[in-house]
Amino acid sequence: MWGKPVDLKSQLSRLNRILQQPLFRFIIVQCLPEYNTSFEIKASLEKNFPDRPIHDDIKLSKITYPELLEEFEKLTEGFVFLHRFEALIDNPDLYSGFNQRRDRFAEKPIAILAFLPVGVRVLRKTQEHIPDFWSFRTAVFEIKFKYIEGLIPSFFWDFREPPPNSNTYQDKLSAQKSLIGQLEEVPTNSYELRINLLEEIAINYKDLARFSEALECIETGLISFPPSSAAIDKKINLLLTKAAIQIEQFNEKEAQITLNQVDNLLPQLTPFDWETWSTLQKYQADLLLQNRDNKKAYEFLKDKLKEASGNLEATNINLILLKARLGIALMQMGELSEAKSLFESFDSIKEKSLLLSVDARKVACKVISDINSIAVSLIRFELKNTLANSDPYFPFIQLSFVSLFGKGRVGYLKKDEEESGFFEELVSRFEQYYGPEHPLVAEVYFYQAIKDYINLTSVSSFEDPIDSYLFPQKRSLIFKNLKRKEAIIMLSELDEKFFRVARIFEKSYTKNSIKYIISNIYRGYIKFLKGELNDAFLLLHNNYKWFEGKKIEDYTYINALNSICVGKVTEEMNRLQSAIFFTHDGIKKFSSLSLDFKNNFHIMILTILLGEIMKEYEKPAVIRYFKRLFVRIKQQFSPPLYRQ
Amino acid sequence: MPLELIPDILLIKDYAEVVFFHFIKIREKEDDSPIEATIRRFQEFVYKRISPDLFESENVVREAILHSGGSFRELLRLLQNTAYEADINDRQITADALRRAIELLASDARILTEKELEILKKLKENNEKRLVTPYMDGMFRLLEQVVIMEYNDGNYKRVNPIIEKSEIYKQYVG
Numbered sequence: 132m133w134g135k136p137v138d139l140k141s142q143l144s145r146l147n148r149i150l151q152q153p154l155f156r157f158i159i160v161q162c163l164p165e166y167n168t169s170f171e172i173k174a175s176l177e178k179n180f181p182d183r184p185i186h187d188d189i190k191l192s193k194i195t196y197p198e199l200l201e202e203f204e205k206l207t208e209g210f211v212f213l214h215r216f217e218a219l220i221d222n223p224d225l226y227s228g229f230n231q232r233r234d235r236f237a238e239k240p241i242a243i244l245a246f247l248p249v250g251v252r253v254l255r256k257t258q259e260h261i262p263d264f265w266s267f268r269t270a271v272f273e274i275k276f277k278y279i280e281g282l283i284p285s286f287f288w289d290f291r292e293p294p295p296n297s298n299t300y301q302d303k304l305s306a307q308k309s310l311i312g313q314l315e316e317v318p319t320n321s322y323e324l325r326i327n328l329l330e331e332i333a334i335n336y337k338d339l340a341r342f343s344e345a346l347e348c349i350e351t352g353l354i355s356f357p358p359s360s361a362a363i364d365k366k367i368n369l370l371l372t373k374a375a376i377q378i379e380q381f382n383e384k385e386a387q388i389t390l391n392q393v394d395n396l397l398p399q400l401t402p403f404d405w406e407t408w409s410t411l412q413k414y415q416a417d418l419l420l421q422n423r424d425n426k427k428a429y430e431f432l433k434d435k436l437k438e439a440s441g442n443l444e445a446t447n448i449n450l451i452l453l454k455a456r457l458g459i460a461l462m463q464m465g466e467l468s469e470a471k472s473l474f475e476s477f478d479s480i481k482e483k484s485l486l487l488s489v490d491a492r493k494v495a496c497k498v499i500s501d502i503n504s505i506a507v508s509l510i511r512f513e514l515k516n517t518l519a520n521s522d523p524y525f526p527f528i529q530l531s532f533v534s535l536f537g538k539g540r541v542g543y544l545k546k547d548e549e550e551s552g553f554f555e556e557l558v559s560r561f562e563q564y565y566g567p568e569h570p571l572v573a574e575v576y577f578y579q580a581i582k583d584y585i586n587l588t589s590v591s592s593f594e595d596p597i598d599s600y601l602f603p604q605k606r607s608l609i610f611k612n613l614k615r616k617e618a619i620i621m622l623s624e625l626d627e628k629f630f631r632v633a634r635i636f637e638k639s640y641t642k643n644s645i646k647y648i649i650s651n652i653y654r655g656y657i658k659f660l661k662g663e664l665n666d667a668f669l670l671l672h673n674n675y676k677w678f679e680g681k682k683i684e685d686y687t688y689i690n691a692l693n694s695i696c697v698g699k700v701t702e703e704m705n706r707l708q709s710a711i712f713f714t715h716d717g718i719k720k721f722s723s724l725s726l727d728f729k730n731n732f733h734i735m736i737l738t739i740l741l742g743e744i745m746k747e748y749e750k751p752a753v754i755r756y757f758k759r760l761f762v763r764i765k766q767q768f769s770p771p772l773y774r775q
Numbered sequence: 776m777p778l779e780l781i782p783d784i785l786l787i788k789d790y791a792e793v794v795f796f797h798f799i800k801i802r803e804k805e806d807d808s809p810i811e812a813t814i815r816r817f818q819e820f821v822y823k824r825i826s827p828d829l830f831e832s833e834n835v836v837r838e839a840i841l842h843s844g845g846s847f848r849e850l851l852r853l854l855q856n857t858a859y860e861a862d863i864n865d866r867q868i869t870a871d872a873l874r875r876a877i878e879l880l881a882s883d884a885r886i887l888t889e890k891e892l893e894i895l896k897k898l899k900e901n902n903e904k905r906l907v908t909p910y911m912d913g914m915f916r917l918l919e920q921v922v923i924m925e926y927n928d929g930n931y932k933r934v935n936p937i938i939e940k941s942e943i944y945k946q947y948v949g
Contacts (some may be wrong), residue, residue, distance in 0.1 A: 270859070
C-alpha cells in the first residue's frame, strides 16, 4: 500500500476483496512499468473471477473521448485495464469526458483498473486533471518490489554515476550507519576486515555523492595496510575508487598520480588481472578525453584495445566501455561516421549475448548523447524501441534522452515523450535510489525545470535566456497568453525549482557544478522578469565571481552568457557603468570562443547593444572606445554576414 | 456541477445561480465536541444501508461518522474500505478494520505539497484561536480534494479528520 512496501500477494488479495462484487470500481494501480504487474493482476483476476471478462485493449494515448465511450457502450461487465493512464493528462477532450460524464462510466458494473507509473508527482497530476472522476476512486495501490536492485545494470552507469550497491537511498543510509558501527567494533589489528569495511563505506559515500568523506575513508584504508601486506588487489581497488572520485571532481593531476600508483602495483598481481587492467585504462582514457587530448586518447585506446582483444572476451563490458571511449575520441575529433559505425558495431555482439548487446547499445547512446547530435537518431530509435517493447531499461534511455535534451536540442522533446510522463517517473525513480540531495537527482530536476521554463516562455532553445534578456519582444511572450499575476506565480514556482537544483549542485563540486551556474542564470532571468532586479544582480554576480576563480575552457560560453546577463540587469537598474563593464566582459569572452556563425552573430548584436548603452552614458571617451571596438568586431565578420 | 468547472465559477454565475452544499457540521466549531443530533442522523443513514449486526459495535459506526467530517460520500468510502479490510472470518466489521482503512485513506496526504501543509497548519492555528480562515492561494485544490472541509456558510473550515491521521500531517502540522 502507499508508503508501505507490501508484497504483491497481500496486495492482490486485497484487490480481489475489493473486486468481489461485480459493481463499478475505479482502482488506481501504481507500479513500475518494466515489471509486468498488470499480467500478475490479470492472472489473479482470471483465476478468481473466471466468469468476468478482462478488456485489455483500450489505449488512452490513441483514443478520443467519443471512441472511448463507444468502446464502453459495447461492454456489459468485467474489468477494463487502462494502461498508461497518465496519457489522458495531455488530452483535454479525454479528461473533461472523465470528469463531466463520470456517470457514463459508473453506471455499469465494470471495474476500471488504471495503471500509472510510481511516484507522487504523476499521481498528483492525474488527480488534478480528473478531480471529479478521482472522487469515485475505490482504492489506490502502489506496488513496489524488493528486487528492484537488479534492474540497474551497473555498467550502464559507468559514464555517469556509480550504481547503488544496495537498494534505495534509505537502505543505503541505514547500511552505511551499520557499517560504520561495525568498523568501530573491529580491532585495529584486524587489517583485512577493517580495509574491507572501509572500502565498502567509501563506495557507499561515493554513491551518496559525499566525495570528501569517501576520500577520507580511502585514505584511512590505504594507511591501514600492514607493511608486509599481500593484499595488492584490495589496495588497487581502493586506489581505483579514489581515481574515479578525483576524475569526477576535475582533480586531474591528483587522479593521474593515483593511476600511476595503480600502474606500479598492477604487475604484482598474480595471476595478472585483465579486468583491473582494463579499468585502469578506462580511467586513463577518461583523463585524456577530459583534457580534450583527443588524438592522444584515440591512439592510446587503439593501442590498449589491441592489447585487450587477445585477453578479454568480446562481450566483456570493460572492453565495450573502452570501445565506447574510442567512439568519443573519434567524435571529438570530428570523425562522426567512423564513430557511428563503431557504436553500431555493438549490435554484432548480439549473437553472442543478447542482453549485453542491448546494454552496450544503451551505453553507446548515453555516451554519444553527451557529445554529438548524431545521437539524436539513435536515441529516438532506442526510445521508440524501448517503448514498444516495454523495455526494462526504459528509464535509463529516458535519461539519455533528457541529457540530450539538456544539450540544447529542446526541439526533440516531442509530445510523444512528454505524454509518457517520463520526468515524473525519472524523478521518482532516482529519488528512490539516490535520495533527494544527489547530483544525479538534481540533474533530472534541472532538465525538468528547463522543460517547464520552455513551456512557460515558448522559447525553442536552451541558450535562449540570452536572447530573452536582450530582446523585450521575447520577454513579452511569457505574458502573452497569461495574466501578469498568473505569470508571476508560475515564474515563482519555476524559480523554486531552479533553486532546488542550484542548492544541490552548489554543495558538490563535480562536472555537474556548471548546472549550478546555469540554474542561477535562469533564476536571474526569472527575477529579472519579475522586476526583482537586485536579486537578479546578486545571483548573476555570484556566478561571475564563481568563474573568476576557475579556468574551465569548456564553460566559456556560459561564462560569457552570464556576463551579458549581468550587463543587462545592471542596465535595467540604470547602473550604466557596470552595464558597460559586464557587457564588454561578455563580448570579450564570446570573442575568445571559436568563431562560428552563432557567436559572430551574438558578438555583433551585443556590440550594437553595448553601443546603445554607451550612447545613454554620453561620455565622449567611452563612445570613442566603443567606435574602436566596433571597427575591430566588424573586421571579424565575413562580408556576407556583416551585410546581412 | 463538475469540480473541474469550479475555477470558472464567476463566469457560470453570470448565467446561472450556483448553490453550494457545504458539509454537515459534525463537531462544534467552538470546542470541537461531537454534535450528537447529527451523529444520530448519520447513524440512521448508515443503518438503512448496512445492518447494525454487521458491525462489531455501535462505536465502530460512531468513529467512522466522526472521521467522515460530515460528508456522506466520505463516510461511505470509509465504510467501503473498512469492509475490504475486515477479516472474512470475523464476519463483522471491526474497530481494527476501521483503523486500517483510516490508515490507508490517510495516505492520500502524501500528495500534499509543503505549501499546502503550511495552509493546513495555518488553518489549525486559526481554528485553535477561533479565528475565521480566509480563502488562501492554493486552497482551491485542498477544497476540491476534500482535504479541507467547509461548513456553515463556508466560514468554518477544518481539515478532513482522515488526513489528520496521516504521518505527514502529524509531523508537519502536529
